[in-house]
Amino acid sequence: MRLKPNSQGVKASDLLNVLDKTQLTNLFAKIVNFANAKKIAERIVNVRPITTVGELNLCLEDLPHKRSLNPATLPMLALRIAVNSELENLEEVLPKAFNLLENGGRLLVITFHSGEERIVKDFFKGKGEVVLPSQEEIFNNQKSRSAKLYILEKKL
Numbered sequence: 001m002r003l004k005p006n007s008q009g010v011k012a013s014d015l016l017n018v019l020d021k022t023q024l025t026n027l028f029a030k031i032v033n034f035a036n037a038k039k040i041a042e043r044i045v046n047v048r049p050i051t052t053v054g055e056l057n058l059c060l061e062d063l064p065h066k067r068s069l070n071p072a073t074l075p076m077l078a079l080r081i082a083v084n085s086e087l088e089n090l091e092e093v094l095p096k097a098f099n100l101l102e103n104g105g106r107l108l109v110i111t112f113h114s115g116e117e118r119i120v121k122d123f124f125k126g127k128g129e130v131v132l133p134s135q136e137e138i139f140n141n142q143k144s145r146s147a148k149l150y151i152l153e154k155k156l
Helices: 012-018 021-029 034-047 053-060 073-083 086-100 114-124 135-140 142-146
Strands: 106-111 129-131 148-153
Touching (some): 012 021, 012 073, 021 073, 053 073, 073 086, 086 106, 086 114, 106 114, 114 148, 135 142
Antiparallel strands (some): 106 148, 129 148
């Protein structure tokens, strides 16, 4: 989960076992729709403690989900994002990176999910451009299907 494995901080199991149903729902709603987030949170609260990925998989295995996706995939993504403070770090780094640019410099940001996308769109405030992967790129690289490249040029 942790991008820096040796660093200290809250663990995914801490979040799963300590947060109440509302807090878990809010955590998962950043990545999955609210109705599903609520179902996931309810299930976790009812079966805890959860200390391993296997236990989380078992807990969520019979919830409705897309056939191509393990039912724990999106909750695991939400947990990773929370454990690493990824959205908070993105909010913090965007203005710093933009301020380092000289006139005419470009800030490029690739997003892969709606949580990142909301933050980047808010920072760009409708300026700049968005580049989506072509059908050929998606065919050759399935992981690119959700990617969006945001480009913002600094103009003084």
